[in-house]
Amino acid sequence: MAKFQLIKARQHGERVAAEKGYVAFPIDPFAIAESEGILIVAKPAEIRGVSGGIIFDEDFPSIFYATDIESEGFQRFTVAHELGHYFLDGHPEEILKSNKMHVSRAGFRQGESSIELEADHFASGLLMPTHLVKQSLTGGVIGLAGIEELAELAHCSLTAAAIRAAECSPYPMAIVVSQGNDVSYCFMSEGFKELARPLAFLRKGSALPLSATRNFNENPDNVRYGKRQTVETTLADWFDGPSHIRLDEEIVGLGSFGFTLTVFSSDVLAEDPDDGEADEEARLIESYTPRFAYGR
Template sequence: MTSPSIELEADHFASGLLMPTLLVKKELTQGFIGLAGIEQLANRSQCSLTAAAIRAAECSPYPMAIVVSQGADICYCFMSEGFKELGKTLTFLRKGSPLPLSATRDFNSDPDNVRYGKRQIIETTLADWFDGSGQIHLDEEIVGLGSFGHTLTVFSSDALAEDPDPEDADEEANLIESYTAKFAYGR
């Protein structure tokens, strides 16, 4: 059995290697928001749900955060830039910190929920998890990751999703174009 830190490194490496930023942003923009979008990305890129969740949080055009937990403790958390902008004083969840009193903590208290990949969706607020505004409501989407023994929780909201700035896509496309090798034939 591999250690959780090696699993995290493998998922993070796979997410960056198998899912280029431009393609991930395009997929997330055209697809669903939250856990459904992450599952769609995982299926499309043929990688683990955890790797897709990490990459979605890194590249998401809308506010999203993911938390992987085990029992009553946080293993790690990733937040999109849009999520970080939801509040100036957001608490960054750290490895080993206890889960707040939440649906995720209740979900994890029953090992069968995790083992059998059960799911739950509940509404929460930014204040409940990240010490942000209690006025910002989020979907807390929870799924057990099976024999891995961990739980994935996705925080997002259709109400917070905005159409991404088309300038950002153009800027990235121009950057990719500038790094594309061009050969001068006939010189």
């Protein structure tokens, strides 16, 4: 789907957070749902299979979320995702075409339907608005440690914080989430993309390069028990860039989720050359604003 639609969805989430009076972390999706008269129900832990769902029942919608994964950040993101289906233009109508109830698997799973991806981006904007993320990252520690600080401030999962950090980072950063030998998804900051052109983009389903991350994933216990490893790598090893650009490859297993997060950064690299003023998002907004009408 068009990248601009995802940016619009994220910005809509940011607007809702602002309209509800949030000016600092953390942003509470449960309180936002309550302010809209939405009933929140915790799904019993023995019921597995979906992360959550929303039911449109006349004037009293309700949201349910999974508890079998004992992660506050995951549960908060799930509720925020379902709020995306409530707030985003066209989502209630799309859901009501077939059923009053819609179930979701929140969490940036590439290849899903457009409304699922839009709801994910709405959730990321709602829980981690751009200006608050940049405040957290600017002047702080870089790499995985900075992502962990953001996750703690925002009460979000490490994965969600990593994605937003890569999107908003004032310095070059990339993150890769993988499972086994395969890439699940990859996000790069604008500064990272400017390190060399063109850079190879790691797409869903592509094989991990021969690397410490690939070796790490060969032992399931590394992932299951959240083990960590940091090595030095180069832009050439992962992204077909120059070999003289060296990066930290910080690896952490994500436990019961079954995935691995790898963060690429370096404290010796210059800050983002775009400096937040002429980045891709600004160009998209300028280009598309005359043609699109923003929703509520």
